[in-house]
Each structure stands twice: as C-alpha cells, then as structure tokens.
Amino acid sequence: MTAGTRPAPTPGEVLPATASAAPPARPAPVQRKRRRPYRAWLLFLLFAGPNVALLVIFTYKPLLQSLQYSTLQWNIGSPVARPVGLGNYVDWFTDPTTPRIVTVTVIFTLATVGGGMVIGLLLALLLNRRLKFTGAARTIVVAPYVLSGVAVGLLWLFVFDPNFGVTSALLRMIGVTSPNWYTDPAWALVMIIVVYLWKNVGYVALIYLAALQSVPRDLVEAASIDGAGTLRSFRSIVLPLLGPTTFFLAITTLLTSLQSFDLIHAMTRGGPLGGTTTMMYQIYEEGFRSGRAGYSSAVATILFLALLLMTFVQLKYVDRKVHY
Incomplete structure (x- = not known):
C-alpha cells in the first residue's frame, strides 16, 4: 500500500463524510434579506415621497425664503432689495402700533380658543344624550365648520347691521340700543369673536363627542353604584379621560385661531381704527397693501416663532399631565 492511499474499508465500516460531499451553502436567503431594506425604502418613497x-416645496421652502426676505428691505415687484439685517425686527418691536396689535391678537386667541373649547364640550355633552333628532342636531352643529369663511363673514354682516339686522331687532324688543358694531373697535372685536365661535365650535364639539363615546361605561356605572352623582362622575372620571383630547384641541385650535384671516378680511378688514387687526392680518396688510414684503416677512417669522414656542411648551410640559 503506497503512501497517501486509504486502506479498503472492512465490511460494516461507515466512511466519514468528505468535504466534497458536504451540501453547498444556500446564499438565496441572505440575498433576500439584503433586498428587503431596498424594497422597504422603495415602498416608503412610493407612498410618502x-x-x-x-411639504418641502410648499412649506419648508417658503419658510426659509421668508426668513431670508425678513432681512431685506424689499417691496413687492421691485427688482432691488437692500440687506438690513435685523432692521425689520427692530422696526416692529419699536412700532407704536405693535402693542395694540399684540393685545388684539391675545384677546382674540384666548376668547376663541377658551370659549370654543367650553362651548364645544357643552354641545358634545348635549349631543351625546339619546334624544330625538340627535343626528340632525349633530349635522346642524358641524355644518358651519365646512362653510367658506368669506361667505360666513358676509352673511353675518347683515345679522349685525345696526339698523336692519336681526341682532338690533332682538335688542330693540328688550329696550336695548344696538351697539355700533362697525365703528366701535371694542364691539367690532366682539363681533368677530362671536362669528368665529359660531363657525368653528362644531369642530370642537365633533372631536369631544367622539371622545365621550369612547369613555368606558362601566367606570361611570361603577361610580354611580358607589354613590357618585352626575357632576362628581364627570369631574372625577370623564373629564380626566378627556385630557388627551383636550390637549389635542388646545394645540389645533390655538394654531387655527392665530392664523385666522378670512373672517376679519370679509367683515372689518382690520378696522375700525385697527381694532380687529391681528398679527396675521398685519402680515397681509404690510405685504400686499403697503408692499413691504421684507417687513411682512419679519412679522410672519415672529408669529411663527411664537407658535413654535407655544407648541413646544405644550408638548413638553402639558403632555405629561394628560397622557397616562
């Protein structure tokens, strides 16, 4: 027997498996695993792209351009723009009309957000009961929200007309003279707030109604068995469970209120005497009436930063108290 040769196997001996007899590796599953991330990215680009x-074209790009324009002294249509740095911001903070505009904005926002959430919750509690014509009532409450703000504003101008409006007729029936809704700045702001609440309170009521219908009934029934009344059950059980919904509505209604424009433009155009000029309407006036695009962009940037700060504070501190 020569060197390197293997002796013949004896009867019954099992030969060990050689390397050549081993089954080949199967790379197909590895390739499939590698292809899955690419397929996931393709699906993401297909649906979210x-x-x-x-968002990039119509939101983030205009935002960055607005930041750029706020550092320029530029009129709309002019081919020349002069860099002024933070000059537009200094002009806004030193403008004598700025305190009045900020005050009007704060009053309008607090009244519409706070009043809308309170009235919306009361309407939701009423619509959540099993009454006749509940479906029709829900439709009537929500319907103004989907109407055009300009159309609503024009219609309500006739309602508040001091001579021929429904409001003045109702006030005359009880011996009260109709206020000067169109010429008094304070009453003009009240008029705008009332119309805004009438138009948008249906949205708040609809969201609250959905949240009320998701409250577990067994908790309320258990509280009633333990002797808790309706008011106590609402304060101790229902209202805390509505915390996430209230938090959501606080953010969305705040953003919507601060950006309100259509009703003001249709009813008062910021007057009388600037009594209904909010920061949002000032952006329009400075940019499209006065043509001061740089100054208007600075006001828009200030409003954006204020919205960003308020949203951050709500998400940072308030969110912890309403989510369990």
Whole structure:
C-alpha cells in the first residue's frame, strides 16, 4: 500500500463524510434579506415621497425664503432689495402700533380658543344624550365648520347691521340700543369673536363627542353604584379621560385661531381704527397693501416663532399631565 492511499474499508465500516460531499451553502436567503431594506425604502418613497415633496416645496421652502426676505428691505415687484439685517425686527418691536396689535391678537386667541373649547364640550355633552333628532342636531352643529369663511363673514354682516339686522331687532324688543358694531373697535372685536365661535365650535364639539363615546361605561356605572352623582362622575372620571383630547384641541385650535384671516378680511378688514387687526392680518396688510414684503416677512417669522414656542411648551410640559 503506497503512501497517501486509504486502506479498503472492512465490511460494516461507515466512511466519514468528505468535504466534497458536504451540501453547498444556500446564499438565496441572505440575498433576500439584503433586498428587503431596498424594497422597504422603495415602498416608503412610493407612498410618502409625494407628500414629502409637497411639504418641502410648499412649506419648508417658503419658510426659509421668508426668513431670508425678513432681512431685506424689499417691496413687492421691485427688482432691488437692500440687506438690513435685523432692521425689520427692530422696526416692529419699536412700532407704536405693535402693542395694540399684540393685545388684539391675545384677546382674540384666548376668547376663541377658551370659549370654543367650553362651548364645544357643552354641545358634545348635549349631543351625546339619546334624544330625538340627535343626528340632525349633530349635522346642524358641524355644518358651519365646512362653510367658506368669506361667505360666513358676509352673511353675518347683515345679522349685525345696526339698523336692519336681526341682532338690533332682538335688542330693540328688550329696550336695548344696538351697539355700533362697525365703528366701535371694542364691539367690532366682539363681533368677530362671536362669528368665529359660531363657525368653528362644531369642530370642537365633533372631536369631544367622539371622545365621550369612547369613555368606558362601566367606570361611570361603577361610580354611580358607589354613590357618585352626575357632576362628581364627570369631574372625577370623564373629564380626566378627556385630557388627551383636550390637549389635542388646545394645540389645533390655538394654531387655527392665530392664523385666522378670512373672517376679519370679509367683515372689518382690520378696522375700525385697527381694532380687529391681528398679527396675521398685519402680515397681509404690510405685504400686499403697503408692499413691504421684507417687513411682512419679519412679522410672519415672529408669529411663527411664537407658535413654535407655544407648541413646544405644550408638548413638553402639558403632555405629561394628560397622557397616562
């Protein structure tokens, strides 16, 4: 027997498996695993890509351009723009009309957000009961929210007309003279707030109604068995469970209120004497009436930073108290 040769196997002996007899590795599953991330990215781009592109083109790009324009002294249509740095911001903070505009904005926001949430919750509690014509009542409450703000404003101008409006007729029936809704700055602001609440309170009521219908009934029934009344059950059980919904509505209604424009433009155009000019309407006036695009962009940037700060504070501190 020569060197390197293997002796013949004896009867019954089992030969060990050689390397050549081992089954080959199967790379296919590895390749499939590698292909999955690419497929996931392709699906993401297919479904989210158009939305992301729209956000970039119509939201983030204009935001960055507004920041750039706020550092320029530029009138709309002019081919020349002069850099002024923070000059537009200094002009806004030193403008004698700024305190009045900020005051009007704060009053309008607090009244519409706070009043809308209180009235919306009361309407939701009423609509949550099993009454006749509940479906029709829900439709009537929500319907103004989907109407055009300009159309609503024009219609309510006739309602508040001091001579021929429904409001003046009702006040004359009880011996009260109708206020000067169109010429008194304070009453004009009240008029705008009332119309805004009438138009948008249906949205708040609809969200609260959905939240009320998701409250577990067994908790309320257990509280009633333990002797808790309706008011006590609402304060101790229902209201805390509505915390996340209230938090959501506080953010959305705040953002919507600070950006309100259509009703003001249709009813008062910021007057009388600037009594209904909010920061949002000032952006329009400075940019499109006065043509001061740089100054208007500075006001828009200040409003954006204020909204960003308030949203951050709500998400940072308030969110912890309402989510369990």
